[in-house]
Amino acid sequence: MSTNSLNKFKEYIAKFIYLAIIATISILILLYGDSLINLWVDHPFIILSSMLIGAVYIHIQAFNFLKLLGHIDSFDYFMVVKVWSLTGLANYLGPFQPGLIVRFGFFKSHNISLTKTAKTTVRQIQLNFLSGFFLVSISLILGFKSLSVKYFGLYLLIFLIAMPFLLNLIRYVFVNVLRNTKLKVFYHQWLKEYLTFPSFNNFYLFFIQHSIMALLVYIVYTSFINDFSIFEAYLTGILTTLSALVSIAPNNLGIQELIFGQLSVLKGTSTAQAIGISLIFRIAQIGGCLVSFLFSNLVIYFRTNLGVTK
Numbered sequence: 001m002s003t004n005s006l007n008k009f010k011e012y013i014a015k016f017i018y019l020a021i022i023a024t025i026s027i028l029i030l031l032y033g034d035s036l037i038n039l040w041v042d043h044p045f046i047i048l049s050s051m052l053i054g055a056v057y058i059h060i061q062a063f064n065f066l067k068l069l070g071h072i073d074s075f076d077y078f079m080v081v082k083v084w085s086l087t088g089l090a091n092y093l094g095p096f097q098p099g100l101i102v103r104f105g106f107f108k109s110h111n112i113s114l115t116k117t118a119k120t121t122v123r124q125i126q127l128n129f130l131s132g133f134f135l136v137s138i139s140l141i142l143g144f145k146s147l148s149v150k151y152f153g154l155y156l157l158i159f160l161i162a163m164p165f166l167l168n169l170i171r172y173v174f175v176n177v178l179r180n181t182k183l184k185v186f187y188h189q190w191l192k193e194y195l196t197f198p199s200f201n202n203f204y205l206f207f208i209q210h211s212i213m214a215l216l217v218y219i220v221y222t223s224f225i226n227d228f229s230i231f232e233a234y235l236t237g238i239l240t241t242l243s244a245l246v247s248i249a250p251n252n253l254g255i256q257e258l259i260f261g262q263l264s265v266l267k268g269t270s271t272a273q274a275i276g277i278s279l280i281f282r283i284a285q286i287g288g289c290l291v292s293f294l295f296s297n298l299v300i301y302f303r304t305n306l307g308v309t310k
Contacts, residue, residue, distance in 0.1 A: 039276055039283075046223050047287075050280055053216045054288020055295065058084050060212055064205045068127075069120045075110065078296040085293035088285065091251040125245050127198050131206035132238040134160055143231025164197040171196075213237035220280050225267050236263055240281075256281065 039047060062084040066072040083106045090099030100121070107117045133156060140153025211234075218233035240259050244252040257278040264274035 039279055043223065043276070043280070046220060047280060047283055050216055050220060050284035051287030051291050053212060053219070054284040055291040056288075057209070057212045057216070058088065058288055058292040060205075060209045064127075064202075064209060065120060065124055067205060068123050068202065069107075069112070069116070071112070076300070078299045080106075081292055082296040082300070085289040085296065088251070088289040089293075091247065092253070094250055095248050097247055097251075123198065127202055127206045128209075128245060129242060130160065130163075130198065131203050132210055132242050134203075135207065135210055135234050136238055139231040139234045143229055143235075167197055210234065210238055210241065213241055216281075216284060220277060220284075221264075221267070224264070224269055224273050224277055228267065236260070251285070256285075 059081055062077070062081045063072075065084075066075060066077070066080060083103055087097075087099035087102045090102050091097050093099070103121075104114055104117050108114055137153045137157035137160065141150050141157070144150060144153075214230065214233040214237040217237040217240075218228070218230055221228040221233065221236075236259070240252075240256055243255055243259065247255075249255055260278040260281050261274045264277045265271070269277070
């Protein structure tokens with residue numbers, strides 16, 4: 001990429017980011033203006049702590065991606081966190097995570113091919129789902145008294161344990177049974193990498209990521225509800241996270257609120273409390289992006305002015 005092209009690309013990205021920030025703030029004010037003021041008056045500590053946890057969650061996401069990319073020492077970590085924060089804000093511009101343009105553009109400008117970034121993104125989604133379903137199965141088995149719920153969790157756990165064998169079976173079919181068909185070409189081009197079960201060394205990173213989200217859910221709900229367990233927090237956090245991966249609305253807007261609001265009503269809260277809980281999670285998401293963005297900017301600024309390298 002030439003210098004002129006790179007500068008022009010950065011200019012477009014900057015405009016895209018400013019539009020995302022304006023759109024995000026406008027949505028918050030238009031939809032939740034009065035409620036936001038009341039929430040801040042009643043629950044300032046919960047709002048601030050949720051924003052900080054949201055910022056930590058973004059840091060974990062960025063670190064996990066760099067680890068999967070295999071270039072964890074090749075990038076300025078805080079610059080990547082900054083990109084992740086902007087991606088989260090830009091996702092409010094449309095469905096199916098349009099903020100990915102920021103991420104792909106950043107890595108492309110650092111000589112990482114679009115194909116490699118895309119493959120790493122798919123692997124990250126795969127690990128998110130697998131680790132999430134594992135934690136869901138454990139939560140169902142340990143956190144509920146109903147035998148039918150426990151059995152469902154056990155079946156899910158058995159399926160996950162059997163998955164490496166199922167993937168090996170599918171791979172065997174493609175390589176041997178379909179070796180003289182066009183489908184084998186399709187396997188080599190698209191499926192080979194993802195029919196290999198991810199390394200267990202990467203799973204603990206995503207367990208930590210889901211645990212950060214579960215902590216956020218637990219802190220917020222226990223501020224409104226006495227009867228709320230950590231297992232319910234894991235289930236709720238993971239369900240919301242996985243629904244956001246296939247975000248059919250701008251940054252899961254409406255869907256996330258439906259999940260948190262409906263759970264709040266089922267747990268016996270008032271309608272006003274349910275709306276408040278949903279809003280706090282939206283604030284945690286947006287505020288986390290802003291906090292991590294500003295913090296990364298400060299680190300980069302002071303490091304640059306002090307002459308400290310990454």
